[in-house]
Amino acid sequence: MGEQRIKDWPTTQRPRERLLQFGPEQITDAELIAILVGHGVSGQSAVATARLLLERFGSIRGILNASPPDLVKVRGMGASKTARLIAARECGCRNLQERMTPGKAIGCPDDSRRYLVARLRDRPHEVFCCMFLDNRHRVLAFDELFRGTIDATTVYPREVVKQALYRNAAAVILAHNHPSGIAEPSQADRLITRRIRDALDLIDIRLLDHFIVGDGECVSLAGRGEI
Numbered sequence: 001m002g003e004q005r006i007k008d009w010p011t012t013q014r015p016r017e018r019l020l021q022f023g024p025e026q027i028t029d030a031e032l033i034a035i036l037v038g039h040g041v042s043g044q045s046a047v048a049t050a051r052l053l054l055e056r057f058g059s060i061r062g063i064l065n066a067s068p069p070d071l072v073k074v075r076g077m078g079a080s081k082t083a084r085l086i087a088a089r090e091c092g093c094r095n096l097q098e099r100m101t102p103g104k105a106i107g108c109p110d111d112s113r114r115y116l117v118a119r120l121r122d123r124p125h126e127v128f129c130c131m132f133l134d135n136r137h138r139v140l141a142f143d144e145l146f147r148g149t150i151d152a153t154t155v156y157p158r159e160v161v162k163q164a165l166y167r168n169a170a171a172v173i174l175a176h177n178h179p180s181g182i183a184e185p186s187q188a189d190r191l192i193t194r195r196i197r198d199a200l201d202l203i204d205i206r207l208l209d210h211f212i213v214g215d216g217e218c219v220s221l222a223g224r225g226e227i
Contacts, residue, residue: 005040005045006034006039006040006045006046006047015027015031015032015034015035015046015047016035018031019031019032019035029050029054029059029060030047030050030051030054031047031050032050032060033050033053033054033060033063033085034046034047034049034050036081036084036085036088037049037050037053037076037077037081037084037085038080038081038084040076041075041076044075044076046076048076049074049075049076049077049081052074052075052076053071053074053077056070056074057070061122063085064085064086064088064089064092065089065122066085068082068086071085092118093118093119112131112173112175112209112211113211113218113220116129116175116211116213116218117213117216117217117218120175120176120177120213121177121213121214121215121216123177123179124179125147125148125179126147126148126176126177126178126179127144127146127147127148127176127177128144128145128146128147128148128155128174128175128176129142129143129144129145129174129175129176130142130143130145130160130163130164130172130173130174130175131172131173131174131175132163132164132167132169132171132172133169133170133171133172133173133208134168134169134170134171135170135171137171137208140167140168140169141167143163145159145160145163146159155192155196157192157195157196157198157199158199160172160174160196160199160200161199161200161202161203161205164200164203164205165203169205170205170206171205171206171207171208172196172200172205172206172207172208173207173208173209173210173211174193174196174207174209174210174211175210175211175212175213176189176211176212176213177212177213177214178212178213178214180214181214181215182214182215183212183213183214183215183217183218183219184212184214184219185210185212185219185221185226189210189212189221190221190226193207193210193221193226193227197227207227208222208227209221209222209223209227210222210227
């Protein structure tokens with residue numbers, strides 16, 4: 001005989017009802033994922049499916065960053081449940097991205113930091129990005145300019161200058177990820193930062209910062225006094 005269906009559980013034990021009554025902070029990771037999964041399969045509840053996902057991928061972050069082919073291999077998962085999990089992650093990213101949409105001013109470095117960590121930390125390859133701002137530090141655009149291998153990317157200052165002029169930017173924030181997970185800037189990071197800063201100075205555009213994103217952390221070169 002299989003596991004009892006969630007709808008047959010006491011109301012006080014059902015994940016959805018517990019979330020609505022006590023708030024999301026009071027329920028477990030498995031219960032949160034079970035709510036996204038929606039329902040179980042024969043002999044297996046949604047909570048049991050969620051526990052299998054956590055066992056397979058290690059954490060909520062691991063689940064939300066898993067590929068669709070890997071997700072559907074887990075018993076109880078299918079195309080619709082996989083799509084819900086992917087949609088949940090994208091909702092989180094877009095929620096942070098709204099702080100960076102064109103026309104909105106960046107209020108503090110943490111606004112940029114949270115967005116960049118969410119956007120870049122799980123990329124398997126190095127990505128170099130530029131945020132272009134007007135003279136009131138309102139976002140004009142966020143562009144991924146260069147993509148590289150697992151180890152490095154080739155960055156051309158002239159392309160940053162070209163795009164800054166095209167965007168009519170007054171200031172620029174640079175960002176790239178370290179797929180190794182270690183956010184500590186390398187000598188190459190410092191060198192390209194100086195080269196881009198010097199190139200932008202020639203056309204009277206300020207380089208405000210360069211963020212290096214690792215595994216959940218983000219180092220600011222400006223915060224270290226290196227810009």
